[in-house]
Amino acid sequence: MKLLPDQSVASNLRADRNTIYIQRRHHTGFSTGVNKADEYSWFFLLALSGTKNESITLLANMSQADIPTLTRNNSLLFYSTDQINWRRLAVPVLTDSAGLKQYATFILPVTGTCYISNTIFYDYSYLDDYFASFVARHTAYCQKTTIGTSLQNRPLRLLTLSNNANPLDRILLTTGCHPAEPDVIASQAIIDWLVSPPGLKLLTRYQVDVLPLSNPDGFANRSCLTSNGINLYWNFMKDDQKKCPEAFYLWRYILNPPPLLYLDFHSYVHQYHRHPMPYLKDTIAYRGAFTKHIVKQMDRYLIKQSRGFYRFGKLAMWPDSLSRHITQQFNTISYTKYHFNLYEGIPASQTRAVNIFIGLTKLLLRQSINHQHILLAPHGHAILDHSDRWPFTWFYYLPQLLSKSYMFGKSYWRYYRHRNQSHLFR
Ligand SMILES: [Zn+2]
Known part of the structure; x- marks a missing residue:
């Protein structure tokens, strides 16, 4: 077995016979704003060349002395020969309580170059070609526009899907904000559904704009941040x-x-104790009773899809996020940061993404909702009404307060009860 440091993402990589020590790379954050550079530097990508069935021991972010301190079997490893097709290495991955120190022994599944990572990191040019060839195969419904370029001059390619020259309105979908999180699978699944017969029916009413790789430099540089360290979600x-x-x-x-x-x-990708779930903004962030009514229906649908789990509060209403800007300025209904859990696997996460898309758009279709109903002037007719004024605002605050207390209690109780005895990782 031979290490390939040039193709790996690590700050330190060495091998002692077949025991590999890898240290994650720290990415540097931009000087202003909240970029969470350390939190988003949790992943590693190990490239090696070996022979099938060789036994490998991997110690990530730790030394031999740390082995007895590991308490949990709470991480996943994936392998690939091309950084396109990734499969799970079905072995226990022992971790510390933070999940950063990772320890596993496995049999090398292939001969030749093999990439091993604690996430699924897709090759940038593969993804860029994937979406370009999708457009080429569906020119009747799909167009490609370059809306601008990244700091390192990579194109920001937007796919526009439509089946009507005058659609009722448009929907925007983005993925690939944090490239080490393989959420781009959501764009792949949703555009595939959109060109199927039920999807084409939706496209006769709504135009769907998809920006699958919102951080192309991050994909190319193997970082969750942009090339100058900006975290596009938080800043x-x-x-x-x-x-x-x-x-x-x-x-x-x-x-x-x-x-x-x-x-x-x-x-x-490493917080596997979390169920796939949405981040929900407070209903009161939207203006007008009708918009709030639609948002509550959508919230309920997403919570149901996520078996009762959701995140709320400041993280869902982050002041410098696009989600906040777009709702504050236009009243656009926005659901950002719906999180998959890689433990479910790619096909189940893709089904989840399509179900979410179908469910939310069904609510729009059923009532033929367009910008006139939802957006603020000059884009629509939504205005501040009684639902934005005290004491009516309490109708929104009080149930939220109660459901939040219940959610907090329930999720923490479950977490503390199951933290060391998860059935998922046996
Ligand atoms: Zn993310």
Whole structure:
């Protein structure tokens, strides 16, 4: 077995016979704003060349002395020969309580170059070609536009799917914000569904814009941040063309005209104790009783899809996120950071993404909802009404307070009860 450091993502990589020590790479955050550079530097990609059936021991972010301190079997390993097709290495991966130290022994599944990672990191040019060839195969319903370029001059390619020259409205979908989270599988599954007969029916009413790789430099550089260290989710610098063109061009595209609904997917890749779930904004973040009514229906649908789990509060209403800007400025209904859990596997996560898309758009279709109903002037007719004023606001605050207390209690109780005895990882 031979290590291939040039193709690996690690700050330190060495081998002692067939025991490999790998240390994750720390990515540097941008000087201003919240970029969470350390939190988003949890992954590694190990490249090696070996022989099938060789036994390998992998110690990630730890030494031999740490082995007795590992308490949990709570991580996953994936392998690939091309960084396109990834499969799970079905072995226990022991971790510390934070999940950062990882320890596994496995049999090398292939001969030749093999990539091993604690996530699924797709090759950038493969993904870029994948979406270009999708457009080429579906020219009747799908167009490709380059809305701008990233800081390192990679195109920001947007797919527009439509089956009607005058659609009722438009929906925006983004993925690939944090490239180490393989949420781009959501874009792949949803566009496939959109060109199937039921999807084409939806496209006769709504146009769907998809930005599958919102951070192309991150894919190419193997980082969750942009090439200058900006975390596009937490620090969406929409007005800075020079430092954050990725945000600037997307925002400029959003301006004409703003979408009715905005969806964005992410993936848990090391927090496997978390059920796949949405981040939900408070209903009171939307203006007008009708918009709130639709949002509550959508929230309920997403919570049901996620077996009662959801996240809320400040993380779901982050002041510098696109999700917040788009709702505050236009009243666009936005669901960002729906998180998959990689433990479910790719096919189940893709089915989940399609079901979410179908469920949310069904609610729009049923009532033929368009921007006039939802968006603020000049894009629509939504206005501040009684639902935005005290004491009616309590109708929204009180049930939220109760359901939040219940959710908090329930999720923490479950977490503490099961933290060391998860049935998932046996
Ligand atoms: Zn993410």
